[in-house]
Amino acid sequence: MDRLSTGMLGAYGNAWIGTPSFDHLAFSSIVFDQMWLTSPTIQKFYDAVWRGGLPAGNSLVGKARANALDTLLVTDDQMLVQNHAGFEKIAMIEPDSSADDSCTEAEIFFSTTASHLAQVDKPAFVWLHSKCLGLNWDAPYAMRMWYAAEEDPPPPTSRDAPHFYVRSETDPDELLGWAQAYAAQISHWDQCLGQLVEVIDNHAILKDALLLVGGCRGFPLGEHRAVGTGSLDNPDSELYGELLHLPLLCRIPNGPHATRRGGLMQPEDVFMILQQWLNQNVTDASKAGTDFLDATNASRPLVISEHGGGSWSIRTPAWFLRHSGISGGDRELYFKPDDRWEANNVAERCDDVVRAIERLYSDAKEGKSIESIDSLLS
Secondary structure (H helix, E strand, O other), X not given: OOOOOHHHOHHHOOOOOOOHHHHHHHHOOEEEEEEEOOOOOHHHHHHHHHHOOXXXXXXXXXXXXXXXXXXXXXXXXXXXXXXXOOOOEEEEOOOOOOOOOOOOHHHHHHHHHHHHHHOOOOOEEEEEEOOHHHOEOOOOXXXXXXXXXXXXXXXXXXXXXXXXXXXOOOOHHHHHXXXXXXXXXXXXXXXXXXXXXXXXXXXXXXXXXXXEXXXXXXXXXXXXOEEOOOOOOOOOOOXXXXXXXXXXXXXXXXXXXXXEEEEEEOHHHHHHHHHHHHHOOHHHHHXXXXXXXXXXXXXXXXXXXXXXXXXXXXXXXXXXXXXXXXXXXXXXXXXXXXXXXXXXXXXXXXXXXXXXXXXXXXXHHOOOOOOOHHHHHO
């Protein structure tokens, strides 16, 4: 799901938005706490997830087809249809495919998806992707009022998702209203998710499938200047956690549940997880399900995120550095995991850490081995 923010989900610590379906699924899954984007573009996200950043011949879809699995892509994003990585069956759901306003885009997407899943009659590799959280906020207005306190001004009525930069003249009440509107969208999405999971759990074949649920990008709400994509001319250039930190659940048939993993991950690790699953002997899948994730060793010393405009950020287990990409430009440093929302910039007080992380970035770009920050600081 594109534009699904970790900060709005109960399984990731949110306490003011109801996401019971996602949270219930999290209880029966492994929750990955620290999945971080390497690029805020959908094309690069899927190049990493479907191909592991490897040449085109090394795709999950190709592996699935080699295993005699049907492959199905269901999406409302035309870009994915054009870059579909070899799916045999592609179902494009047009955003305006409803004849009236009786159904929201999320309802259309999930109900149409359920219809396609009902036709699956043999083991299959199925991928679902929706962009509705980033475009059309058409959840019932009453749901926005769920999150408005009595003394709050009414939430905005617009159904267009907001995309702008916060200025000095921006009214804080406007940001509050958009946060309430996004909360309504998340709650509505969660309701639809619950209905889809019920369909999967009652499906003769898919009920025993590996199930991953996650996000592609977050949706900033003015935490650091950007709301949505920010500038339409230079979208997603504010590389902070509200954009880069992704939710990811993995439900394994007969596998562990109510489990969390805190190691740093990036989208290529989703490729590794699914590749490892597809590499198993199908008849041994359930038996191997309890430990196959250990074989992927999905934990990294750092994750580098880069924007086409030159800015970059690095997340390590203990730090998050955002850099303008310009020599002598802005640098912001945040202590992790304590400073979850990146509110307390300590760059001026920890210049040695900033310089050490800058060296890590330089070494990584030059293909050198990555040293620990502790060794660079000693």
